[in-house]
Amino acid sequence: MKPDVLLIGPFFEPKQRELENLYTCHRYWQAPDKPAMLASLVDRCEVIVTSGGRGVEVEIMQVLPRLKLVACFAVGVDAVDVEWCRAHGVAVSNTPEVLTEDVADMALALLLATVRRIPFGDRFVRDGRWLQGAMPLTSSLQGKRIGILGLGRIGGAIARRCVGFNTEIGYHDPRRNDGVDYAFFDDPVRLATWADVLIAACPGGSATQGVVSREVLTALGSQGVFVNIARGSVVDQEALVELLSSGALGRAGLDVFNDEPRVPAALIALENVVLQPHQASATVPTRTAMGQIVLDNVAAYFAGKPLVTPV
Ligand code: GLV
Numbered sequence: 169m170k171p172d173v174l175l176i177g178p179f180f181e182p183k184q185r186e187l188e189n190l191y192t193c194h195r196y197w198q199a200p201d202k203p204a205m206l207a208s209l210v211d212r213c214e215v216i217v218t219s220g221g222r223g224v225e226v227e228i229m230q231v232l233p234r235l236k237l238v239a240c241f242a243v244g245v246d247a248v249d250v251e252w253c254r255a256h257g258v259a260v261s262n263t264p265e266v267l268t269e270d271v272a273d274m275a276l277a278l279l280l281a282t283v284r285r286i287p288f289g290d291r292f293v294r295d296g297r298w299l300q301g302a303m304p305l306t307s308s309l310q311g312k313r314i315g316i317l318g319l320g321r322i323g324g325a326i327a328r329r330c331v332g333f334n335t336e337i338g339y340h341d342p343r344r345n346d347g348v349d350y351a352f353f354d355d356p357v358r359l360a361t362w363a364d365v366l367i368a369a370c371p372g373g374s375a376t377q378g379v380v381s382r383e384v385l386t387a388l389g390s391q392g393v394f395v396n397i398a399r400g401s402v403v404d405q406e407a408l409v410e411l412l413s414s415g416a417l418g419r420a421g422l423d424v425f426n427d428e429p430r431v432p433a434a435l436i437a438l439e440n441v442v443l444q445p446h447q448a449s450a451t452v453p454t455r456t457a458m459g460q461i462v463l464d465n466v467a468a469y470f471a472g473k474p475l476v477t478p479v
Contacts, residue, residue, distance in 0.1 A: 183459025223247020278421030315363030318370025372399030
């Protein structure tokens with residue numbers, strides 16, 4: 169008998185298939201009668217697998233008294249109530265490190281695309297507008313001050329790349345990092361006041377909810393650029409749209425949003441933003457590696473071994 173796994177939502181298909189070959193997986197998102205599916209698993213389901221965006225509600229975990237592991241296909245576990253899990257003896261695992269470099273690449277891709285107006289230039293050529301005259305000049309990244317919000321693994325990888333682009337680096341993080349010589353700011357508003365570009369690279373969740381506030385975005389200013397590869401929740405999205413629309417904030421490159429995949433029409437209508445559909449870790453090699461970590465954590469749990477990447 170293969171052990172049961174409750175699969176809350178789909179993830180990288182080849183690795184999901186491997187999981188489904190190894191265990192009796194129950195596809196929650198496809199269940200016509202979800203309460204009946206949960207009821208059938210009450211006395212036997214010890215493992216939930218879910219994606220970062222989907223997470224899992226406490227209401228689901230609550231009805232599975234034998235639950236011992238929530239394995240997430242993501243580095244960010246803000247869609248899982250980790251405190252609840254801790255209090256109820258449920259371990260949580262994530263997929264750190266393997267995605268760091270791809271996510272940092274996306275931050276730089278969005279930054280350059282935003283500052284140098286790459287999507288605009290692409291449309292300019294395709295629409296035949298070049299035949300009528302040259303595209304307007306853009307601003308430059310050279311010599312700019314880059315403020316990184318959250319100097320963890322991903323923030324650090326972004327900073328290393330920014331050095332190669334001849335920029336100056338500052339950061340705000342709950343912990344000052346004495347191992348780097350980037351300028352430290354003890355407050356996000358002070359960081360944004362100093363910076364030409366602000367890149368959000370902190371975890372999501374209640375601790376960082378709205379940390380990129382109206383005040384922070386206003387401090388960044390009319391020539392400022394905001395890049396978000398973290399979570400939509402870290403920014404006051406309403407203020408972001410308003411300030412970008414009025415010109416009080418210069419530009420933005422955004423991979424993440426509140427309430428994905430819904431993106432406000434007002435944001436889509438703006439010319440001074442570059443948008444991505446939460447693609448930062450979405451490469452075949454990285455998603456393969458993330459999927460393998462999910463499989464390794466589930467296997468470790470059923471083998472009675474320590475998890476590979478516990479949160
Ligand atoms: C993606 O957003 C992740 O948390 O891995």
